[in-house]
Amino acid sequence: MNLSIVIPLLNEQESLPELHSWIYKVMKENNYSYEVIFIDDGSTDASWQIIEELSQKDSNVKGIKFLRNYGKSQALHAGFAKAQGDVIITMDADLQDSPDEIPGLFKMITEQNFDLVSGWKKKRYDSVVSKNLPSKLFNWAARKTSGVYLNDFNCGLKAYKNIVIKNIEVSGEMHRYIPVLAKNAGFGKIGEKVVIHQARKYGESKFGMSRFINGFLDLITIWFLSRYGKRPMHLFGAFGVLMFLLGLVSTGFIIFFKLFKLYNGYETILVTNNPLFYIALTAMVIGTQLFLAGFLGEIILRTKNNEERYKVATEVNL
Numbered sequence: 001m002n003l004s005i006v007i008p009l010l011n012e013q014e015s016l017p018e019l020h021s022w023i024y025k026v027m028k029e030n031n032y033s034y035e036v037i038f039i040d041d042g043s044t045d046a047s048w049q050i051i052e053e054l055s056q057k058d059s060n061v062k063g064i065k066f067l068r069n070y071g072k073s074q075a076l077h078a079g080f081a082k083a084q085g086d087v088i089i090t091m092d093a094d095l096q097d098s099p100d101e102i103p104g105l106f107k108m109i110t111e112q113n114f115d116l117v118s119g120w121k122k123k124r125y126d127s128v129v130s131k132n133l134p135s136k137l138f139n140w141a142a143r144k145t146s147g148v149y150l151n152d153f154n155c156g157l158k159a160y161k162n163i164v165i166k167n168i169e170v171s172g173e174m175h176r177y178i179p180v181l182a183k184n185a186g187f188g189k190i191g192e193k194v195v196i197h198q199a200r201k202y203g204e205s206k207f208g209m210s211r212f213i214n215g216f217l218d219l220i221t222i223w224f225l226s227r228y229g230k231r232p233m234h235l236f237g238a239f240g241v242l243m244f245l246l247g248l249v250s251t252g253f254i255i256f257f258k259l260f261k262l263y264n265g266y267e268t269i270l271v272t273n274n275p276l277f278y279i280a281l282t283a284m285v286i287g288t289q290l291f292l293a294g295f296l297g298e299i300i301l302r303t304k305n306n307e308e309r310y311k312v313a314t315e316v317n318l
Contacts, residue, residue, distance in 0.1 A: 003027070003034040003106065004085030004162075008075030009093035013046045014202035016093065020054050020061065023099045027060075030103050037062045037079045037318075038093070042069030055316040062317040070310040073175040078310065080165040082318055086110070088165050092156040095202070101195045105159035108191055115164050115187035118150050118179055119157035121197035145223050146180040150192050153177065157195050161187075173218050236294030244287030250280030 005023060009016070020036070027034050038051045040063065051063040064078050076090065087109045091097040101119065108117045135154060142153045153176050160182075168181040179190050228235040254277055261268045271277050 001035065001085045002032040002087065003102070004079075004083035004088045005034065005036045005102070006039070006076065006079035006083055006088060006090045007036065007093050008039045008041055008072050008079065008090075009043065009047060010041045010069060011043045011045045011047060012093040012202070013043070013050055015095045016047060016050045016054065019093055019095055019099070020058070022095075023102075024058065026099045026102055030106075032106075035060050035062055035083075035085065037064065037082055039063075039075040039079045040065040041072065041075045042066050052316055059317060062315070064315050064318065065313045067311040067313045071173060073170045073173050074310040076175050076178075077170045078312065080170065083162070083165060086162055088160045088162060090156060090158050090160075096198050097155075097157040098196045098198060101157060101193070102159075104193060105157070108193060109159050109161055112191070113189065114159075114191040115161050115189045116179055116182050117159040117191045117193055118152065119155040119195035120150070120152040120192050121155050122151070122194045123197060142177070142180075142219055145219055146177070146183070148179050148183050148190060150179055150190070152192075153179065155195070172221070174221075176218065232297030233294035236290045236297065240287045240289070240291030240294060242287070243283045243290060247280045247282070247284030247287060250276055250283065254280065 007019075012019075016038070023036055036058075038054075038061070040048045040051060048063070048065050051061070051065075055061040055063055062082070064075075064082065066075070066078075079090075080088065087106055089102055089105060091099070097119070105117050105119070108114050135152075139151060139153055143149050158178065160178075164182050164185075164187050167185050167187075168178065170178060170181065174181065183190060224235070254271060254274060258268060258271060260266075
Protein backbone atom coordinates (compact mmCIF):
# COMPACT_ATOMS: atom_id res chain seq x y z
CA MET A 1 0.00 0.00 0.00
CA ASN A 2 1.40 3.39 -1.00
CA LEU A 3 -0.28 5.70 1.49
CA SER A 4 -1.97 5.80 4.86
CA ILE A 5 -3.65 9.13 5.53
CA VAL A 6 -4.19 9.58 9.26
CA ILE A 7 -6.70 12.28 10.22
CA PRO A 8 -7.52 13.05 13.87
CA LEU A 9 -10.69 15.08 14.33
CA LEU A 10 -13.05 16.61 16.84
CA ASN A 11 -16.49 17.88 15.81
CA GLU A 12 -15.82 18.30 12.08
CA GLN A 13 -19.08 16.98 10.63
CA GLU A 14 -19.38 19.75 8.03
CA SER A 15 -15.91 19.28 6.56
CA LEU A 16 -15.64 15.47 6.44
CA PRO A 17 -17.62 14.77 3.23
CA GLU A 18 -15.77 17.51 1.34
CA LEU A 19 -12.40 16.38 2.70
CA HIS A 20 -13.07 12.77 1.70
CA SER A 21 -14.09 13.78 -1.83
CA TRP A 22 -10.94 15.88 -2.17
CA ILE A 23 -8.67 13.08 -0.97
CA TYR A 24 -10.44 10.56 -3.24
CA LYS A 25 -9.87 12.84 -6.24
CA VAL A 26 -6.14 13.23 -5.51
CA MET A 27 -5.68 9.49 -4.91
CA LYS A 28 -7.37 8.54 -8.19
CA GLU A 29 -5.46 11.15 -10.21
CA ASN A 30 -2.15 9.71 -8.95
CA ASN A 31 -3.24 6.05 -8.97
CA TYR A 32 -2.20 5.50 -5.34
CA SER A 33 -3.20 2.48 -3.29
CA TYR A 34 -4.27 4.01 0.00
CA GLU A 35 -6.29 4.03 3.19
CA VAL A 36 -7.80 6.96 5.06
CA ILE A 37 -7.94 6.48 8.83
CA PHE A 38 -10.23 8.92 10.63
CA ILE A 39 -9.79 9.04 14.41
CA ASP A 40 -12.82 10.57 16.12
CA ASP A 41 -11.44 12.04 19.34
CA GLY A 42 -14.70 12.10 21.28
CA SER A 43 -16.82 14.24 18.93
CA THR A 44 -20.24 15.29 20.22
CA ASP A 45 -21.67 16.06 16.77
CA ALA A 46 -22.44 13.68 13.90
CA SER A 47 -18.81 13.17 12.86
CA TRP A 48 -18.79 9.43 13.61
CA GLN A 49 -22.03 8.80 11.73
CA ILE A 50 -20.51 10.51 8.69
CA ILE A 51 -17.34 8.41 8.99
CA GLU A 52 -19.47 5.25 9.08
CA GLU A 53 -21.39 6.40 5.99
CA LEU A 54 -18.16 7.17 4.13
CA SER A 55 -16.71 3.78 5.08
CA GLN A 56 -19.77 2.03 3.60
CA LYS A 57 -19.34 3.89 0.31
CA ASP A 58 -15.54 3.62 0.20
CA SER A 59 -13.72 0.58 1.61
CA ASN A 60 -10.52 2.65 1.80
CA VAL A 61 -12.08 4.71 4.60
CA LYS A 62 -11.41 3.35 8.08
CA GLY A 63 -12.35 4.80 11.43
CA ILE A 64 -11.51 4.71 15.12
CA LYS A 65 -13.84 6.26 17.68
CA PHE A 66 -12.67 7.17 21.16
CA LEU A 67 -15.05 6.97 24.12
CA ARG A 68 -14.21 10.57 24.98
CA ASN A 69 -11.80 13.32 24.06
CA TYR A 70 -8.22 12.21 24.80
CA GLY A 71 -6.27 14.70 22.69
CA LYS A 72 -4.56 14.84 19.32
CA SER A 73 -1.46 12.92 20.37
CA GLN A 74 -3.51 9.94 21.51
CA ALA A 75 -5.51 10.05 18.28
CA LEU A 76 -2.31 10.02 16.22
CA HIS A 77 -0.94 7.18 18.31
CA ALA A 78 -4.03 5.09 17.57
CA GLY A 79 -3.87 5.93 13.86
CA PHE A 80 -0.15 5.16 13.62
CA ALA A 81 -0.70 1.75 15.23
CA LYS A 82 -3.17 0.81 12.49
CA ALA A 83 -1.43 2.45 9.50
CA GLN A 84 -0.16 0.02 6.86
CA GLY A 85 1.05 2.33 4.07
CA ASP A 86 4.67 2.71 3.04
CA VAL A 87 4.23 6.45 3.57
CA ILE A 88 2.01 7.94 6.26
CA ILE A 89 0.48 11.38 5.81
CA THR A 90 -1.05 13.24 8.74
CA MET A 91 -3.40 16.15 8.21
CA ASP A 92 -6.14 18.04 10.02
CA ALA A 93 -9.80 17.54 9.19
CA ASP A 94 -10.78 21.21 9.06
CA LEU A 95 -9.87 21.69 5.36
CA GLN A 96 -7.04 24.09 6.23
CA ASP A 97 -4.60 21.41 5.04
CA SER A 98 -4.80 20.77 1.30
CA PRO A 99 -4.81 17.14 0.03
CA ASP A 100 -3.26 18.51 -3.18
CA GLU A 101 0.02 18.65 -1.22
CA ILE A 102 0.07 14.88 -0.73
CA PRO A 103 1.80 13.91 -4.04
CA GLY A 104 4.65 16.37 -3.36
CA LEU A 105 5.14 15.06 0.17
CA PHE A 106 4.96 11.48 -1.08
CA LYS A 107 7.71 12.10 -3.64
CA MET A 108 10.00 13.68 -1.06
CA ILE A 109 9.77 10.52 1.02
CA THR A 110 9.98 7.96 -1.80
CA GLU A 111 12.30 9.71 -4.27
CA GLN A 112 14.43 11.97 -2.07
CA ASN A 113 14.55 9.42 0.76
CA PHE A 114 13.53 11.73 3.59
CA ASP A 115 12.53 10.01 6.82
CA LEU A 116 10.08 12.76 7.64
CA VAL A 117 8.81 15.85 5.83
CA SER A 118 7.01 18.60 7.71
CA GLY A 119 4.70 21.11 6.09
CA TRP A 120 5.45 24.81 6.47
CA LYS A 121 2.48 27.15 6.35
CA LYS A 122 4.54 30.09 5.21
CA LYS A 123 1.47 32.22 4.49
CA ARG A 124 -1.16 31.80 7.16
CA TYR A 125 -4.77 32.90 7.37
CA ASP A 126 -5.02 32.84 11.15
CA SER A 127 -5.18 35.76 13.58
CA VAL A 128 -1.84 37.57 13.76
CA VAL A 129 -2.07 38.32 17.49
CA SER A 130 -3.60 35.10 18.81
CA LYS A 131 -1.84 32.59 16.54
CA ASN A 132 0.80 33.89 14.14
CA LEU A 133 3.05 35.78 16.56
CA PRO A 134 2.84 33.19 19.37
CA SER A 135 3.52 30.49 16.76
CA LYS A 136 6.66 32.25 15.54
CA LEU A 137 7.96 32.58 19.11
CA PHE A 138 7.11 28.96 19.84
CA ASN A 139 8.84 27.68 16.70
CA TRP A 140 11.95 29.76 17.45
CA ALA A 141 12.18 28.30 20.96
CA ALA A 142 11.59 24.78 19.64
CA ARG A 143 14.39 25.14 17.07
CA LYS A 144 16.88 26.44 19.62
CA THR A 145 16.01 23.82 22.22
CA SER A 146 15.66 20.73 20.04
CA GLY A 147 18.25 21.33 17.32
CA VAL A 148 15.63 20.45 14.67
CA TYR A 149 15.51 23.41 12.31
CA LEU A 150 11.92 23.53 11.08
CA ASN A 151 9.92 26.70 10.54
CA ASP A 152 6.56 25.23 11.53
CA PHE A 153 6.46 22.50 14.18
CA ASN A 154 2.70 22.95 14.61
CA CYS A 155 1.74 22.15 11.02
CA GLY A 156 -0.49 19.07 11.02
CA LEU A 157 0.41 18.20 7.42
CA LYS A 158 3.41 15.87 7.61
CA ALA A 159 4.71 12.80 5.80
CA TYR A 160 6.62 9.88 7.34
CA LYS A 161 8.21 6.63 6.35
CA ASN A 162 6.29 3.77 7.91
CA ILE A 163 9.34 2.74 9.94
CA VAL A 164 9.41 6.17 11.59
CA ILE A 165 5.89 6.13 13.02
CA LYS A 166 6.34 2.54 14.18
CA ASN A 167 9.40 3.49 16.23
CA ILE A 168 8.31 6.65 18.03
CA GLU A 169 6.02 7.04 21.02
CA VAL A 170 3.54 9.93 20.74
CA SER A 171 2.14 10.62 24.21
CA GLY A 172 0.79 13.49 26.28
CA GLU A 173 0.64 16.43 23.91
CA MET A 174 3.84 15.62 22.06
CA HIS A 175 2.29 15.66 18.58
CA ARG A 176 3.94 19.05 18.05
CA TYR A 177 7.34 17.46 18.53
CA ILE A 178 7.12 14.34 16.39
CA PRO A 179 10.12 15.57 14.33
CA VAL A 180 12.13 15.85 17.56
CA LEU A 181 10.98 12.39 18.68
CA ALA A 182 12.00 11.05 15.27
CA LYS A 183 15.43 12.67 15.52
CA ASN A 184 15.94 11.25 19.02
CA ALA A 185 14.97 7.81 17.69
CA GLY A 186 17.73 8.01 15.08
CA PHE A 187 15.90 9.29 12.00
CA GLY A 188 18.05 12.21 10.95
CA LYS A 189 16.88 13.08 7.43
CA ILE A 190 14.10 15.54 8.20
CA GLY A 191 12.86 17.89 5.50
CA GLU A 192 10.37 20.70 5.09
CA LYS A 193 7.98 21.69 2.33
CA VAL A 194 6.08 24.94 1.92
CA VAL A 195 2.38 24.07 1.83
CA ILE A 196 -0.78 25.99 1.16
CA HIS A 197 -2.71 27.11 4.22
CA GLN A 198 -6.40 27.73 3.72
CA ALA A 199 -8.80 29.75 5.80
CA ARG A 200 -11.13 27.68 7.98
CA LYS A 201 -14.34 27.00 6.11
CA TYR A 202 -16.52 25.46 8.82
CA GLY A 203 -16.77 25.82 12.58
CA GLU A 204 -14.14 27.23 14.92
CA SER A 205 -10.63 26.30 15.92
CA LYS A 206 -10.43 23.74 18.74
CA PHE A 207 -7.15 25.22 20.00
CA GLY A 208 -6.75 28.45 21.93
CA MET A 209 -3.84 30.40 23.35
CA SER A 210 -3.39 27.72 26.01
CA ARG A 211 -1.84 25.41 23.40
CA PHE A 212 1.23 27.66 23.22
CA ILE A 213 1.66 27.63 26.99
CA ASN A 214 1.27 23.86 26.98
CA GLY A 215 3.60 23.73 24.00
CA PHE A 216 6.42 25.47 25.87
CA LEU A 217 5.91 23.18 28.87
CA ASP A 218 6.01 20.17 26.57
CA LEU A 219 9.18 21.56 25.03
CA ILE A 220 10.86 21.50 28.44
CA THR A 221 9.57 17.96 28.96
CA ILE A 222 10.90 16.68 25.66
CA TRP A 223 14.25 18.41 26.26
CA PHE A 224 14.51 16.56 29.56
CA LEU A 225 13.31 13.24 28.14
CA SER A 226 15.66 13.40 25.17
CA ARG A 227 18.67 13.90 27.42
CA TYR A 228 17.78 12.30 30.74
CA GLY A 229 14.63 10.25 30.13
CA LYS A 230 16.57 7.00 30.42
CA ARG A 231 18.92 8.22 33.15
CA PRO A 232 17.15 10.68 35.51
CA MET A 233 19.74 10.07 38.21
CA HIS A 234 22.37 11.75 36.03
CA LEU A 235 20.48 15.06 36.31
CA PHE A 236 18.81 14.93 39.71
CA GLY A 237 21.65 13.03 41.32
CA ALA A 238 24.26 15.48 40.04
CA PHE A 239 22.37 18.52 41.29
CA GLY A 240 21.56 16.70 44.54
CA VAL A 241 25.18 15.87 45.24
CA LEU A 242 26.23 19.42 44.36
CA MET A 243 23.69 20.96 46.75
CA PHE A 244 24.51 18.49 49.51
CA LEU A 245 28.24 19.19 49.21
CA LEU A 246 27.52 22.93 49.32
CA GLY A 247 25.60 22.42 52.56
CA LEU A 248 28.25 20.09 53.96
CA VAL A 249 31.08 22.52 53.25
CA SER A 250 29.08 25.36 54.79
CA THR A 251 28.42 23.25 57.87
CA GLY A 252 32.10 22.41 58.17
CA PHE A 253 32.96 26.10 57.89
CA ILE A 254 30.48 26.99 60.67
CA ILE A 255 31.87 24.29 62.99
CA PHE A 256 35.48 25.21 62.30
CA PHE A 257 34.82 28.94 62.81
CA LYS A 258 32.89 28.27 66.04
CA LEU A 259 35.67 26.06 67.49
CA PHE A 260 38.34 28.52 66.38
CA LYS A 261 36.66 31.38 68.26
CA LEU A 262 36.08 29.29 71.37
CA TYR A 263 39.69 28.09 71.42
CA ASN A 264 41.07 31.61 71.08
CA GLY A 265 38.64 33.13 73.58
CA TYR A 266 36.75 35.27 71.09
CA GLU A 267 33.11 36.16 71.58
CA THR A 268 30.81 33.78 69.66
CA ILE A 269 27.16 33.61 68.72
CA LEU A 270 24.80 30.68 68.73
CA VAL A 271 25.03 28.55 65.62
CA THR A 272 21.29 29.06 65.07
CA ASN A 273 21.87 32.82 64.91
CA ASN A 274 24.26 32.40 62.01
CA PRO A 275 22.49 32.93 58.63
CA LEU A 276 24.94 30.53 57.01
CA PHE A 277 23.53 27.75 59.20
CA TYR A 278 20.13 28.00 57.51
CA ILE A 279 21.71 28.18 54.04
CA ALA A 280 23.69 25.04 54.80
CA LEU A 281 20.66 23.23 56.23
CA THR A 282 18.47 24.16 53.26
CA ALA A 283 21.13 23.12 50.74
CA MET A 284 21.55 19.72 52.40
CA VAL A 285 17.78 19.10 52.52
CA ILE A 286 17.32 20.13 48.87
CA GLY A 287 20.31 18.04 47.84
CA THR A 288 18.89 14.97 49.59
CA GLN A 289 15.48 15.52 47.96
CA LEU A 290 16.99 15.89 44.49
CA PHE A 291 19.04 12.74 44.94
CA LEU A 292 15.95 10.82 46.09
CA ALA A 293 13.99 12.20 43.11
CA GLY A 294 16.60 10.79 40.76
CA PHE A 295 16.64 7.48 42.61
CA LEU A 296 12.84 7.19 42.49
CA GLY A 297 12.90 8.13 38.81
CA GLU A 298 15.27 5.23 38.10
CA ILE A 299 13.02 2.82 40.00
CA ILE A 300 9.89 4.01 38.18
CA LEU A 301 11.65 3.78 34.83
CA ARG A 302 12.53 0.14 35.47
CA THR A 303 9.15 -0.96 36.86
CA LYS A 304 6.60 1.06 34.88
CA ASN A 305 3.89 -0.70 32.91
CA ASN A 306 2.60 0.47 29.55
CA GLU A 307 -0.88 1.62 30.48
CA GLU A 308 -3.68 2.21 28.00
CA ARG A 309 -3.87 5.94 27.39
CA TYR A 310 -7.18 5.95 25.59
CA LYS A 311 -10.28 3.77 25.21
CA VAL A 312 -11.61 2.84 21.78
CA ALA A 313 -15.39 2.60 21.55
CA THR A 314 -15.61 1.06 18.07
CA GLU A 315 -13.82 0.73 14.74
CA VAL A 316 -14.83 0.39 11.10
CA ASN A 317 -12.94 -1.43 8.32
CA LEU A 318 -10.07 -2.27 10.69
